[in-house]
Amino acid sequence: MRPVIRAAVAADLPALVALDEVCFGATAWSEVAWADEFERLTEDRVVLVADSGSVVGYVVLLLPPVVEDVVEVLRIAVAPGERRTGIGGQLLTIALERCTGRTVLLEVAAGNESAIGLYAGFGFAQISRRRGYYPGGEDAVIMRWREEA
Numbered sequence: 001m002r003p004v005i006r007a008a009v010a011a012d013l014p015a016l017v018a019l020d021e022v023c024f025g026a027t028a029w030s031e032v033a034w035a036d037e038f039e040r041l042t043e044d045r046v047v048l049v050a051d052s053g054s055v056v057g058y059v060v061l062l063l064p065p066v067v068e069d070v071v072e073v074l075r076i077a078v079a080p081g082e083r084r085t086g087i088g089g090q091l092l093t094i095a096l097e098r099c100t101g102r103t104v105l106l107e108v109a110a111g112n113e114s115a116i117g118l119y120a121g122f123g124f125a126q127i128s129r130r131r132g133y134y135p136g137g138e139d140a141v142i143m144r145w146r147e148e149a
C-alpha cells in the first residue's frame with residue numbers, strides 16, 4: 001500500500017529524529033534542530049511525511065513567504081527498507097506542487113547517485129559545484145528546478 005503524504009505534526013517529532021539518524025548517521029539533525037524546524041512551520045518551513053502507519057519518509061523545504069525568494073530542499077529521505085518503491089518521488093511531487101513559479105535549489109553530494117537520480121527525474125538541472133565541500137572532501141552539486149505558473 002502506498003503511504004499517505006501529509007504535513008508533519010508535533011507527534012511525528014520522535015519518529016523523524018529516529019529516521020533521520022538511520023538515514024544520515026553522523027550528519028543527522030539533533031532533536032533540538034528538528035524542534036527548531038517545527039517552530040518555523042508558520043514562518044518558512046514545510047515538513048511533509050510519508051505515513052504508512054509509521055513514518056517511512058520525509059521532506060523538509062525552506063519556503064520563504066516572498067515568492068521571489070528561492071526555495072530550498074533541505075532534506076529528503078526514505079527508510080532504507082522502503083527505498084526504490086516510489087516514496088521519494090511521492091514526497092517530491094507533493095513538495096514541488098507548493099513551488100509552482102518559484103526557483104528551487106538544493107545541494108547534494110556528488111556521489112549520491114540515488115538522490116541525483118531522483119532530482120534529475122523531476123527536471124532538476126545541475127548548475128554548479130562546490131569543490132571539496134563536504135567533510136572528507138566530496139564535492140557538492142547544486143541543482144535547480146523551476147516550473148512556470
Ligand SMILES: CC(C)(COP(=O)(O)OP(=O)(O)OC[C@H]1O[C@@H](n2cnc3c(N)ncnc32)[C@H](O)[C@@H]1OP(=O)(O)O)[C@@H](O)C(=O)NCCC(=O)NCCS
Nearest residue numbers: 075076077078083084085086087088089113114115117118
Ligand atoms: C534519495 C532517496 C530519498 C530516494 O528515495 P526513493 O523512495 O528510493 O526514491 P524513488 O523510489 O521515488 O525513486 C525515484 C527515482 O529516483 C531515482 N533513483 C532512486 N534511487 C536510485 C538509485 N539507487 N540509483 C539511481 N537512481 C535512483 C530513479 O530515477 C527512481 O525512479 P525509478 O525507480 O523509476 O528508476 C533515498 O535514496 C534516500 O533516502 N537516500 C538517503 C538520504 C539522502 O541521501 N537524501 C538526499 C540528500 S538530502
